[in-house]
Amino acid sequence: MAEVAVRRFHGGDTEIALLEFQGDLKDQIVANLHGGFLSTEIHAVGARAVSPQSMKSLMVSGSAAGATALSAGFSSTLYMATADPSTLMQIGAGFGSAQMGASGIIAQAPFIPVASSLPIVAPMLAVQAISTAIILKEFEKVDQKLDVIKGAVDTAIARFEATHAGQLLAASAIVDEIHQQYELSGTFSNDMLIRLSLAERDVFQLAERFRHLALTSQIPTSMEDPGHVQRANYDAHSAMLSSFLSLRIAHLRLCVDMQENPKSVEASVERLAKKIRDDSQFWEYLLQRSESLRDEIAIREEKLSDMNWAERALPGFAGGRGTATQREIEALKAAYVSTLESENAIMKGFTSLIETAKETLVVLENPKKNLESAPTLVYWQDETGEHSFVTDRLQLS
Secondary structure (H helix, E strand, O other): OOOEEEEEEEEOOEEEEEEEEOHHHHHHHHHHHHHHHHHHOOOOOOOEEOOHHHHHHHHHHHHHOOOOOOOOOHHHOEEEEEOOHHHHHHHHOOOEEEEEEOOEEEEEEOEEEOOOOOOEEOOHHHHHHHHHHHHHHHHHHHHHHHHHHHHHHHHHHHOOOOOOHHHHHHHHHHHHHHHHHHHHHOOOOHHHHHHHHHHHHHHHHHHHHHHHHHHHOOOOOOOOOOHHHHHHHHHHHHHHHHHHHHHHHHHHHHHHHHHHOHHHHHHHHHHHHHHHHHHHHHHHHHOOHHHHHHHHHHHHHHHHHOOOHHHHHOOOHHHHHHHHHHHHHHHHHHHHHHHHHHHHHHHOOHHHHHHHHHHHHHHHHOHHHHHHHOOEEEEEEEOOEEEEEEEOOOEOO
């Protein structure tokens, strides 16, 4: 019966198992993974490219910590690492699965533990790779809801002719295309990285511009400039779209770092968490613009009611205070109706998006609490080169 050598690592309150497959068993699994790649262009469903350094850090750490020497070198072994509690329990019971099937590894083969005189401390790169994969899986919920709302905002902006509209919509289309390519392939090509960098530059510049305009928009107090409210709504929509895009770019940047720059992953996770926190507050502000106008109307109506009859009714009395206040109320009411219509056009799904973003933030801040969805890191070398990815669809037990 085939054997699978196992090393166990400890990373704080996380435990990771590194499994080494060799011989016929390794060949069967790799052949199955290559078969999947030939038919779907990905080795496993949901696979995402990971820097080989993450898995190599586990292999080298296990050897350096006093475990048995790495069996037959990298080129003859298939490595899988997981923090999934159910797999760890099966390893502890002394059995596991061995052959690759449509839904994972099937057919029994024992998990043989590799003894060590001291507990092996899991290297930070490996812990971060697993934690980041959990975060990216959770972020998919936010991503799906962004798509629903983003379509309505795209349409609202497209109806308004402005200098920056074309640039923002073009960047939106590029980011969406890169996101779709990554969802299909699970890896970034050089072309995708270059296009992402160019779109990132445009989006961040526009995001700062529209955020500033949305936050500094003046409350209308006259009907002399009827386009003011329309411009304010356009700025709010553009600020919202650019914030969606910059959030998606922050997500893609984390995916890029997981593939290309594993030492930068922790900083990318912190940036993504900060982005979700800041954007959630900003979205709530943008959806409360009509409430601010309603409050201003109430203040002026109260001010008008406190005036005597002459102040309210006579245009020239008391410097025309009553007439001026009435004009302000009319302007505010018109702005309120227009702003409310603008909000209603993009309101669908927004509350759900904000709640999902907050739930994702909890996972971002402590991914180790969600190990029940822990993914599997996979690594091997062959004549075509190194293969390194992470997936939550490849079941070890």
